[in-house]
Amino acid sequence: MKSSILSSTLLCLALLGTLITGLFAQGEFTVTFFDVKIHGLCAVLKTPSGKTWVVDTARGPDKGFLAARDVIAPFLERTGVKALDGIVISHPHGDHYGGLPFFIEKYKIGQLVDGGYKEMSGGEIEGYRKIRATYVDGGGTSVFVKTGDKIQLDPDLDAEILWPPPGLYRSERITKDGEPYNYNGNSVALRVRHGANVFLFPGDNHGIAGVAKFVDPEKIKCDLLVVPHHGLNSNATMAEATKPKYAIVSSLKEYNTPAIHPYELTKEAFEPVGSKVYATWAHGDITAVSDGKTIKITTSRQP
Numbered sequence: 257m258k259s260s261i262l263s264s265t266l267l268c269l270a271l272l273g274t275l276i277t278g279l280f281a282q283g284e285f286t287v288t289f290f291d292v293k294i295h296g297l298c299a300v301l302k303t304p305s306g307k308t309w310v311v312d313t314a315r316g317p318d319k320g321f322l323a324a325r326d327v328i329a330p331f332l333e334r335t336g337v338k339a340l341d342g343i344v345i346s347h348p349h350g351d352h353y354g355g356l357p358f359f360i361e362k363y364k365i366g367q368l369v370d371g372g373y374k375e376m377s378g379g380e381i382e383g384y385r386k387i388r389a390t391y392v393d394g395g396g397t398s399v400f401v402k403t404g405d406k407i408q409l410d411p412d413l414d415a416e417i418l419w420p421p422p423g424l425y426r427s428e429r430i431t432k433d434g435e436p437y438n439y440n441g442n443s444v445a446l447r448v449r450h451g452a453n454v455f456l457f458p459g460d461n462h463g464i465a466g467v468a469k470f471v472d473p474e475k476i477k478c479d480l481l482v483v484p485h486h487g488l489n490s491n492a493t494m495a496e497a498t499k500p501k502y503a504i505v506s507s508l509k510e511y512n513t514p515a516i517h518p519y520e521l522t523k524e525a526f527e528p529v530g531s532k533v534y535a536t537w538a539h540g541d542i543t544a545v546s547d548g549k550t551i552k553i554t555t556s557r558q559p
């Protein structure tokens with residue numbers, strides 16, 4: 257008798273477990289890309305079980321404006337976020353890590369993930385090292401990642417690091433920072449799979465098509481691509497290697513003199529492979545919601 261009660265109880269627990277797993281499996285994965293007003297990138301990831309991750313933090317203070325404080329924090333407030341489960345910094349350039357000091361001061365952050373960048377010594381790396389040290393001194397957890405590592409974003413997401421390789425990628429050419437490590441080319445490339453949907457965050461690595469020589473090229477294919485380097489280097493090879501349904505460009509209308517128009521450039525490169533292209537300057541904040549089967553995009557304005 258006792259054993260039959262026990263087995264019924266176990267059966268009920270098993271059913272309940274399946275039900276809960278089923279519910280979580282139906283949870284949505286939401287990524288919001290922000291119109292950060294000046295050249296930079298910041299995305300907020302809301303996972304199916306409600307965790308909040310930030311990928312890049314946009315630029316630091318500029319003429320009284322700070323995207324982290326003036327754009328991202330109000331969004332987090334509106335959506336009830338009081339702490340961050342983690343932040344990923346794709347590479348040590350100010351338009352990606354500039355908002356980090358604000359986040360460190362305002363939020364408890366579960367972990368700070370980056371490519372380590374131990375080998376780098378020029379350019380903006382020192383500024384980034386200081387910020388990371390402040391975070392670690394305050395008791396924060398710093399995690400270095402490389403090709404093949406997995407990060408635990410959520411039980412319903414598979415999050416894999418495609419790049420950089422161990423010891424970083426050393427190029428033949430010495431960069432303007434005076435070293436063989438190209439900062440953009442060593443960006444952390446994060447691949448997040450939610451059910452059938454793959455999101456690719458390659459940082460500023462506009463050589464992402466070349467990464468396919470080092471990892472399974474199928475892993476570079478995605479449903480949503482954060483177009484590398486703000487769309488400034490979009491080309492047919494990149495589009496062919498990634499073939500996304502949605503290509504998101506975090507950029508201004510134009511950049512540099514003579515002006516490059518990253519939205520136009522990306523449309524030209526990606527529309528032939530069937531991608532729908534969005535740009536933050538034109539569409540405002542761009543939200544992608546995945547139910548594990550399809551992705552729905554909404555934007556805060558129409559171009």
Ligand SMILES: [Zn+2]
Nearest residue numbers: 296351460485
């Ligand atoms: Zn950038």
